Amino acid sequence: MITKILIATISMASISGLLAIMLVIAERYLANYGDCKITINDDEELTVKGGSTLLSTLNSQKIFLPSACGGRGTCAYCKCKVVDGIGPILPTEEPLLNKDEIADNVRLACQIKVKQDMLIQIPEELFNIKEFITKVKLIQDLTHDIKLLRLDLKEPNEIKFKSGQYVQLITSPYNGVKESVSRAYSVASANFNNDHVDLMVRLVPEGICTTWVHNYLKEGDDVKIVGPMGDFYLRDGDGEILMVAGGSGMAPMVSLLEKIAKENITRKVTYFFGAVTKKDLFFVDEMRELEAKIDNFSFVPALSGPEPEDNWDGEVGLITEPLNRYLEKTDNSSSQAYLCGSPGMINACIKVFQKHGITSDRIFNDPFA
């Protein structure tokens, strides 16, 4: 009986073993594409090992194309232009590219593989996306559930970004959470202060990253961030700039306002900030200072449920109400709207904007996902 089992096991094992050896040898010769050269924007040259996808190859070279789906070919954020060194469009890319993009050699970096020397073009701002090692300089309470996190850049020690963009904060494993995750946070510091970034992190119950920031991260710790990313930034124009934010949606607005102050932009700026009670309100003093610095700026905080002891005499109601009242009185024909907050708040505000004639090409938003 035992011999029978042994014979069966050994015979199957040796058959599988032999086949495995055959495959390993085949892999060594067939799936080995050797060294390939990738030229980016006719400028930078990288020598990489061929065989994997363009996205992961670039990642390993510390060039980060944005990707939300992790290379499964669903989010289409990793689009880039491949001028030379790639075969025809793959069926997995087709549904995510439109005609103009196909004619323009735009490809999905997560689907195509590096097999020969390639010539690619990626937007300069993506080229700036890097991984930064930072040190926690400061963790400060802004409200009972929002903390300000200041990260000093160590390696590299300078970041170039547009005000309004975000970075990805990479957590370290802590207390029972074994994997490290990355979460996006808008940069709250001004883009001309490029030796550090400020992030505003609101505690989300059960949130892996926010719990880590609030309860485990200490000043002096090393933290990795990747960025900058995102297309939420100030657009050219001459109409009024309308900003709407709630909670930690304050962050990109601070950065935008610092930029407006620094560059003496003379457009009219109105910033609506929504909170529930006075204890959810923060950065009011900083906003009043900015009002003094920027000629044509007013900050309009609104509380949806002020407590009696708040002694609140400002705007009351959900943020859509003061916004609606304001838009009724103004000329909105060339205004631009910038929103950051929960998807619910953003969608409600977009409806208000559209009602008052601000079309979606003039509405820019950055929803918390």
Add this chain to the structure above:
Amino acid sequence: MENLSPWVIFFASIFTGNILLVYFLGMCSFLSVSKQVKTSLGLGLAVVFVLTITSALNYIVYYYVLEPLQVEYLRYIAFIIVIASVVQLLEMIIERISEVLYINLGIFLPLITVNCAILGVSLFMVIRKYTFIQSVLFGAGSGIGWMLAILAMAGIRQRLNEQKIPPALRGPGIALIISGIMAMAFIGFSGIVQIQ
């Protein structure tokens, strides 16, 4: 089956005993990859390659390993392992020579592993007690038969694109009806030679 000429088996497995239209093995990729002649040809060639190699390898595995050790009952596992590795090898080759064919075959390339025509041929080879040469030609013939069937199907479906088809029958419905008619047509060959 010692007395049957290998070439008789070869041609018989293409026409009278077509693995797809007579035994109905390998239907799922037959129905789903038969929309274009080009990809069908690619998959057909891949199936011919896998079938020929696996029938030879499985013959060796069965008669030189499993039978002497009296573990024939393990043939299902052993055959599948051999088929899976050959498909892996084929995948590497196709990826190397044609990325578009690789992506167009997509999931159906690894799924050749579980294409029942492949395992079916290996099992028939044992049941019918074929010799080595007979087995290899049986494998190659079955592969070519499968390829002919899927090519014919793809040709018909390409022409169907321009025809009016009742909405309820579009897609798999009409494909199944067509394969039924094709199978009946192949019955016409069956009187010529019998190979089981």
